[in-house]
Amino acid sequence: xxxxxxxxxxxxxxxxxxxxxxxxxxxxxxxxxxxxxxxxxxxxxxxxxxxxxxxxxxxxxxxxxxxxxxxxxxxxxxxxxxxxxxxxxxxxxxxxxxxxxxxxxxxxxxxxxxxxxxxxx
Numbered sequence: 001x002x003x004x005x006x007x008x009x010x011x012x013x014x015x016x017x018x019x020x021x022x023x024x025x026x027x028x029x030x031x032x033x034x035x036x037x038x039x040x041x042x043x044x045x046x047x048x049x050x051x052x053x054x055x056x057x058x059x060x061x062x063x064x065x066x067x068x069x070x071x072x073x074x075x076x077x078x079x080x081x082x083x084x085x086x087x088x089x090x091x092x093x094x095x096x097x098x099x100x101x102x103x104x105x106x107x108x109x110x111x112x113x114x115x116x117x118x119x120x121x
Contacts, residue, residue, distance in 0.1 A: 006094040007087040008069050015061035022054030075100060 005013070029047015032040030072085035077093040077100065084094045089103040101107050 004092055004097055006084065006092045006097075008065055008072065008085060009094055011061060011065035011068070015058045015065065018054050018058035018061065022051040022058060024051075025054065026051035073102070075102070 025047045029044045029051065032043030032047065034040070036043065068087060069085060072087050074083050074085055076082070077084050077096060077098055079098040080093060080096040082093070082095050084100070085091075086100055086102065090099060090101040092099055
């Protein structure tokens with residue numbers, strides 16, 4: 001459960017990963033000039049182009065996640081009582097990773113069952 005996260009956070013994580021990979025490829029490509037001199041320019045060009053493509057993909061993913069975030073439904077998490085955003089029928093809380101749903105078919109407990117459990121405690 002530690003590695004599960006909200007859908008919006010997962011998109012942002014992939015965007016960050018692509019940013020880091022792109023920057024790493026650009027740095028390693030440029031380092032080819034330092035290590036191999038004139039012959040390293042080909043490696044630098046390849047690294048810079050692939051790194052640039054990775055950075056552009058990261059930009060697209062961040063833009064897509066931002067657009068999804070603006071249309072996401074905001075709900076109060078029943079566990080941590082913080083406002084979180086939901087995409088789709090089920091999602092996880094951005095803070096405590098509790099599974100949330102707005103579809104009664106996907107819910108495993110009703111509000112009446114929850115109230116009766118709270119009264120017994």
